[in-house]
Amino acid sequence: LKVRKLPTAEVRRKVGEILEVVQLATLKDRYPAELSGGQQQRVALARAVVVQPAVLLLDGPLSNLDANLREEMRFEIRRLHDEFRITTVYVTHDQAEAMVTSDRIAVMNRGRVEQIDAPYALYVRPRTRFVAGFIGRTNFLEGKANSEAVDFGGFSVPRRALQAEGASLPAEVQVSIRPQSIHLLKHDPGETAGRCRAHGEIQRRAYLGEYWDYYVRLPGAAQPLRVTARAQDVFELNEPVWIEIDTSQLTVIR
Numbered sequence: 001l002k003v004r005k006l007p008t009a010e011v012r013r014k015v016g017e018i019l020e021v022v023q024l025a026t027l028k029d030r031y032p033a034e035l036s037g038g039q040q041q042r043v044a045l046a047r048a049v050v051v052q053p054a055v056l057l058l059d060g061p062l063s064n065l066d067a068n069l070r071e072e073m074r075f076e077i078r079r080l081h082d083e084f085r086i087t088t089v090y091v092t093h094d095q096a097e098a099m100v101t102s103d104r105i106a107v108m109n110r111g112r113v114e115q116i117d118a119p120y121a122l123y124v125r126p127r128t129r130f131v132a133g134f135i136g137r138t139n140f141l142e143g144k145a146n147s148e149a150v151d152f153g154g155f156s157v158p159r160r161a162l163q164a165e166g167a168s169l170p171a172e173v174q175v176s177i178r179p180q181s182i183h184l185l186k187h188d189p190g191e192t193a194g195r196c197r198a199h200g201e202i203q204r205r206a207y208l209g210e211y212w213d214y215y216v217r218l219p220g221a222a223q224p225l226r227v228t229a230r231a232q233d234v235f236e237l238n239e240p241v242w243i244e245i246d247t248s249q250l251t252v253i254r
Contacts, residue, residue: 001050018050022076036241039070042076053242059091070077074100095135099123107131123178129253132176139225140253143173153217155198161247174253178229181249184214184235185242197244202224202235216243 001011013034022042026077041061045127048056058077062070078101081088090101098105099119106116107130117129126132129140143152150157150173163169187198203224204215211231215224223245235241 004051013148014050020048021049021080022046030233033155033246036069037065038073041065041069041073044079045080049080049086049141052084053086056086057091060086060093061090062092062097063092070094070097073105087140094199107134107149109134124249125251127254128174129174129176130252132253136178137226137228138176138178141177142222143175145169145171145173152221154221155196155245156199157196157245157247157250160251161194163253169252174252176253177225177245178251179213179226181246182216182225183244184227184229185215185244186234186235188242189244192244195246197242199240199242202237202239202241205235205237207231216241218243225254 001014005022006014016025016030019028022045023041024039027035027039032043035043035057043060060074061077065073071152073096077090081101082088088101090098092098095182102119104116105119107114107122115126115127122131123135123189126135132138132140134224141152141156144148145151145159145213147159148160150162150169162173163174189195191197191221198218200216200221201213203217206213209231210228212233212235214227214229214235216227217224229235229238
C-alpha cells in the first residue's frame, strides 16, 4: 500500500480491515518470527488481497505447511475468495486442495489440458484414464463386449447400462469404478435392477480409523478390486464375501 502511495490514514484503515478479515487483528504488532506458519500464510494472503487485484494467482501456497494447517487454510482461502469475489487461479498437485477451493478444475498432463469441469463432475465422470487415476482412487476394469453384456471376468454388466444414448461401445471396454461405490456383503444380495454382484474373498486389508481399505479377489478377474468400507464393516483375510456394484457408478473411459 505504501508503494502505491496511499495516504497514511488510508493505509492504516485498509491494514486494520484486512487483518480483521484474516483473523489476525490481535497479532498486528508481532514480528514475523513471532507468528506460526499458518499465521504467516494468512499475512501473505492479506498482502495479496488488500490491493484488491483483478486476478489472484496462488502457486502451491500451502505446500510448506503441515497437514492440519493445510486443511485449515484451504477453507480460509475459499472464504476470502467468496468474500472479495476475486478471480483466482490456484495451482496445486494436492487434489483435496483443488476440490475444496475451486469452482472449476483443469487437470493437466504433460502440458495438455485433459479435462475442465466442476469438482463433482470431474470426480464422478472423468473423461480419460489419466483424470480418473489422478483425481481420487479408482479401479480400472477391462471387459469384452458382446451383443447383450460386457464381461469383466468375475461378473458382467448389461450392455445398455454402459452404452450412452446415441453412442456405441467398442469390443474392448475400459471402465472406472471408485472404491466407495462398491459394497461388501457377507451374504448373496440377490439380483437387483441396476446392480451387479459377484463372489470373491478378501485378499488384503488395512484399517485407517475412519474406514477399511479392502482388496477383494474375484475368480476370473485379472486384478483384485479395491473397496472402501465403513469402520464397522469388518471382514477377515481370506473370508468369502459378495460385492455389489451400482452400474450407474461405472464410468466408461474413452
